[in-house]
Amino acid sequence: MASLITKQDQLQKETGTVFSIEKFLEQERGKDLLRFSTAGSVDDGKSTLIGRLLYDTRSVYDDHVRSIEGKGTAGAGVLDFALLTDGLRAEREQGITIDVAYRYFSTERRKFIIADTPGHEQYTRNMATGASTADAAIVLVDARKGVLIQSRRHAYIASLLGVRHVIVAVNKMDLVDYSEEVFRRIQQDFEAFLRAANADGRPVELYFLPVSALLGVNVAKRSPGETPWYGGPSLLELLESLPSVEDTSGAAFRFPVQRVVRPDQHFRGFAGQIASGSIRVGDAVTVLPSGRKSRVERIVTYDGDLQEAHAPFSVTVTLEDEVDVSRGDLLVRGGEEAQLSRRFAASLVWMDGQALDPTRRYLLKHTSHTVPVRELSVRHRVDVGTLEEFAAGSLNMNEIGVVEVETRRPIALDRYAEIRGTGAFALIDGRTNATVAAGMVREIFKDEPHSQHKGPVTPEQRAQRWGHEGEVVELRGPAEVADALEHALFDLGAVTVRALRRAPAMHAALASSGILVLVHREDPAPARLKIGDAAVVEIATDHIDAAVAEILKQLRENKILQ
Amino acid sequence: MLFTESLVSTVSTEPAIRTNPGHLRLLEAESIHILREVAAEFERPVMLYSIGKDSSVMLRLAQKAFYPGPIPFPLLHIDTGFKFAEMLEFRDNMAKEVGAELHVWRNEPAIAAGTNPIKLDTKRCCALLKTQALLDALKHYGFDAAFGGARRDEEKSRAKERIYSFRDTAGQWDPKNQRPELWNLYNARVHPGESIRVFPLSNWTEMDVWQYIHEEKIPIVDLYYAKERPMYVRGEVLMPIEQEFVRLPGEEPQMVRSRLRSLGCSPCTGAIRSDADTLPKIIAELLSFRSSERANRVIDHDQEGSMEIKKREGYF
Ligand SMILES: Nc1nc2c(ncn2[C@@H]2O[C@H](COP(=O)(O)OP(=O)(O)OP(=O)(O)O)[C@@H](O)[C@H]2O)c(=O)[nH]1
Numbered sequence: 001m002a003s004l005i006t007k008q009d010q011l012q013k014e015t016g017t018v019f020s021i022e023k024f025l026e027q028e029r030g031k032d033l034l035r036f037s038t039a040g041s042v043d044d045g046k047s048t049l050i051g052r053l054l055y056d057t058r059s060v061y062d063d064h065v066r067s068i069e070g071k072g073t074a075g076a077g078v079l080d081f082a083l084l085t086d087g088l089r090a091e092r093e094q095g096i097t098i099d100v101a102y103r104y105f106s107t108e109r110r111k112f113i114i115a116d117t118p119g120h121e122q123y124t125r126n127m128a129t130g131a132s133t134a135d136a137a138i139v140l141v142d143a144r145k146g147v148l149i150q151s152r153r154h155a156y157i158a159s160l161l162g163v164r165h166v167i168v169a170v171n172k173m174d175l176v177d178y179s180e181e182v183f184r185r186i187q188q189d190f191e192a193f194l195r196a197a198n199a200d201g202r203p204v205e206l207y208f209l210p211v212s213a214l215l216g217v218n219v220a221k222r223s224p225g226e227t228p229w230y231g232g233p234s235l236l237e238l239l240e241s242l243p244s245v246e247d248t249s250g251a252a253f254r255f256p257v258q259r260v261v262r263p264d265q266h267f268r269g270f271a272g273q274i275a276s277g278s279i280r281v282g283d284a285v286t287v288l289p290s291g292r293k294s295r296v297e298r299i300v301t302y303d304g305d306l307q308e309a310h311a312p313f314s315v316t317v318t319l320e321d322e323v324d325v326s327r328g329d330l331l332v333r334g335g336e337e338a339q340l341s342r343r344f345a346a347s348l349v350w351m352d353g354q355a356l357d358p359t360r361r362y363l364l365k366h367t368s369h370t371v372p373v374r375e376l377s378v379r380h381r382v383d384v385g386t387l388e389e390f391a392a393g394s395l396n397m398n399e400i401g402v403v404e405v406e407t408r409r410p411i412a413l414d415r416y417a418e419i420r421g422t423g424a425f426a427l428i429d430g431r432t433n434a435t436v437a438a439g440m441v442r443e444i445f446k447d448e449p450h451s452q453h454k455g456p457v458t459p460e461q462r463a464q465r466w467g468h469e470g471e472v473v474e475l476r477g478p479a480e481v482a483d484a485l486e487h488a489l490f491d492l493g494a495v496t497v498r499a500l501r502r503a504p505a506m507h508a509a510l511a512s513s514g515i516l517v518l519v520h521r522e523d524p525a526p527a528r529l530k531i532g533d534a535a536v537v538e539i540a541t542d543h544i545d546a547a548v549a550e551i552l553k554q555l556r557e558n559k560i561l562q
Numbered sequence: 563m564l565f566t567e568s569l570v571s572t573v574s575t576e577p578a579i580r581t582n583p584g585h586l587r588l589l590e591a592e593s594i595h596i597l598r599e600v601a602a603e604f605e606r607p608v609m610l611y612s613i614g615k616d617s618s619v620m621l622r623l624a625q626k627a628f629y630p631g632p633i634p635f636p637l638l639h640i641d642t643g644f645k646f647a648e649m650l651e652f653r654d655n656m657a658k659e660v661g662a663e664l665h666v667w668r669n670e671p672a673i674a675a676g677t678n679p680i681k682l683d684t685k686r687c688c689a690l691l692k693t694q695a696l697l698d699a700l701k702h703y704g705f706d707a708a709f710g711g712a713r714r715d716e717e718k719s720r721a722k723e724r725i726y727s728f729r730d731t732a733g734q735w736d737p738k739n740q741r742p743e744l745w746n747l748y749n750a751r752v753h754p755g756e757s758i759r760v761f762p763l764s765n766w767t768e769m770d771v772w773q774y775i776h777e778e779k780i781p782i783v784d785l786y787y788a789k790e791r792p793m794y795v796r797g798e799v800l801m802p803i804e805q806e807f808v809r810l811p812g813e814e815p816q817m818v819r820s821r822l823r824s825l826g827c828s829p830c831t832g833a834i835r836s837d838a839d840t841l842p843k844i845i846a847e848l849l850s851f852r853s854s855e856r857a858n859r860v861i862d863h864d865q866e867g868s869m870e871i872k873k874r875e876g877y878f
Pocket residue numbers: 040041042043044045046047048049073074080082095096097098117118119120171172173174175211212213214215
């Protein structure tokens with residue numbers, strides 16, 4: 001009963017010619033990639049649909065089919081296709097999906113990466129994980145149940161994440177006698193909702209199709225027998241025809257620097273993945289946030305230099321001038337500058353069991369840097385059922401809202417609707433290290449310091465007065481270095497405390513009010529320095545003065561000391 | 563907004579996108595980004611180098627990621643003592659060629675005690691020679707991130723794993739409580755003793771790997787190419803004669819034109835009958851396969867969900 005013909009036989013049948021490996025490889029070279037994810041309420045049939053799609057495109061090996069025969073919930077003699085993707089024991093035991101499964105298949109025209117996500121509300125964050133990298137989302141709706149709150153939540157999250165193509169698959173049509181009326185009603189419901197949900201300006205392309213995942217109706221092939229009233233493509237045809245990778249070559253150039261490549265004195269390159277747009281040798285570029293300017297000298301890759309490169313390629317760029325560039329900086333083309341600011345508003349999907357707490361210390365992970373959040377306040381929460389906005393002081397797990405963020409340092413940003421790569425961020429809890437939220441920048445405010453005498457003294461005002469930011473500075477190494485460093489900071493007028501106990505929460509609290517917290521642990525040389533969340537650097541300790549000078553330099557480079 | 567009925571005519575006539583770079587280049591760009599992030603954000607990363615085709619691709623991607631600089635982390639091979647002799651030779655040459663530091667780690671006490679998959683079962687043998695050895699090595703060197711060449715299309719619990727797979731202080735995976743992983747923003751923060759396993763080839767398929775090896779002319783161990791090799795023939799199963807203890811009483815090897823589809827420990831890796839002695843032939847043969855790559859391995863299917871169980875215990 002398993003796939004009795006092989007992929008090779010199938011190719012021969014489709015192309016009507018004898019299989020030739022050269023032709024096959026040639027065809028493969030021209031294939032593109034489409035990433036899509038599933039969404040919808042629990043038990044709507046997402047995993048079944050994906051299993052069916054894999055099975056009908058002969059993308060499942062016989063041993064995998066054999067391993068699910070006679071198991072699952074689909075009834076006697078019917079394969080439970082969901083078991084092809086529900087790969088965890090707990091999932092098979094409970095008959096639900098808990099976390100995303102990534103599956104792969106290809107047709108003659110393109111390769112597909114599927115993220116099959118869970119419908120259960122508790123696991124909404126895993127749905128967001130799958131949708132964040134998707135070009136298209138298939139939102140399933142059970143024909144018997146209609147559009148449920150969870151279908152709306154998922155469709156809303158998909159549209160917030162900027163998923164361009166939303167395919168609404170009305171599933172289990174076999175259980176409503178393939179009724180056109182049922183299908184049209186769901187279509188109307190959903191259209192109205194998605195139009196209203198699409199508030200952030202990015203156009204969503206919407207498609208509707210009636211399917212039976214279990215029986216394969218309109219999945220890999222059209223099924224006019226069952227749905228004579230439906231004249232559109234099958235799901236597979238639709239997936240094959242959607243435009244894939246977004247064409248951003250016309251968009252502004254954004255290049256977050258991941259790493260400085262410096263094998264010897266003669267070469268200094270900046271490695272990164274182009275987040276949007278394209279760049280040519282000779283183009284004028286600006287480094288943000290420093291604002292320094294130069295021109296592109298070379299675009300270097302292992303396979304040889306390029307004259308031009310575009311998103312999403314990973315390259316290494318060298319500049320004509322010796323400008324200071326480090327990890328976390330953003331290269332942009334002159335005249336296309338991103339906005340530099342500490343303050344912005346963003347849509348936020350909260351993902352942690354512990355609710356958003358404005359007094360906690362969060363880190364903002366954005367492009368290739370991580371910046372401490374100074375202030376986080378909720379503007380409103382969105383009711384995903386009605387799209388109404390409610391005043392709120394916090395967000396609970398799986399709630400969505402709009403927040404205002406202030407970061408400790410200015411960062412180069414774009415609106416998410418314009419450029420994904422520089423408008424997306426994640427929030428990390430500084431204490432638990434959990435990834436607690438997905439954020440999308442909506443509005444960037446002018447980077448103005450707060451008014452001078454209203455409210456309590458701000459960390460910004462302290463920083464101006466004291467000449468440094470608050471931070472936890474960890475030094476492992478000989479005590480003499482720590483002592484000398486503390487004296488040097490004291491002489492500079494820095495407000496420093498030497499922490500004697502291991503109390504990270506207290507250190508963080510002190511740092512957040514602008515104090516430099518020096519944590520020393522006795523260790524043999526060489527010393528290891530960790531400034532906040534930056535990577536550890538080794539410091540040679542042969543000469544104490546030189547070691548202290550190096551540490552002060554690091555503090556300046558990390559923008560802690562002015 | 564576009565609607566289904568009108569779609570067929572409007573979309574299918576146009577080319578899908580303006581410039582199509584090809585799926586391999588897109589996968590490559592993603593993997594390089596991951597390799598660079600890890601090198602920048604962890605104190606002591608290491609690359610698990612298993613000598614197989616996936617490791618070979620991962621190593622090439624690392625060369626590309628840091629070019630013209632050297633690979634900024636060492637390689638680690640967990641040697642069970644049951645690897646094919648050709649693999650070890652290939653490993654040493656490869657490390658020299660790419661100029662990377664190579665650590666080899668063996669669970670010597672277990673090897674000295676004569677641990678093998680026949681004396682114990684495959685599950686306990688793996689637990690000692692692979693999982694325990696790996697955990698010991700990571701601890702010994704203080705590695706806080708380890709790259710592995712595993713792909714999500716290999717097995718259904720792997721299909722569930724994040725690119726950055728968080729492991730607790732005992733190296734264990736908790737599949738029901740994984741960190742959200744949004745866009746290409748990877749959370750590298752761990753407390754002391756915790757670590758991250760990183761899978762830069764997560765989104766590659768077996769076919770992608772072979773095509774990439776072909777396009778990039780990446781050297782691979784000769785065992786992947788078909789030739790006459792001595793095997794114990796047991797029905798469908800071809801058993802490499804590498805280890806004496808696998809031999810059944812009275813059994814004699816026969817020469818069979820064969821090759822390995824995936825490389826593991828010799829007592830647990832069956833060969834396949836094959837004529838594929840070039841990369842295009844291997845790719846053509848792959849299209850004709852009806853069973854998965856790991857079906858030739860003994861370890862994964864001795865129990866439903868055995869890979870998941872092993873990963874929970876700290877396996878890659
Ligand atoms: N009759 C009928 N049953 C279906 C169809 N699609 C799915 N089912 C059944 O619906 C049940 C749930 O299917 P799943 O595919 O596990 O649902 P899911 O959406 O993946 O569920 P979660 O991932 O847990 O949210 C299973 O018993 C399926 O056999 C269909 O088209 N027709």
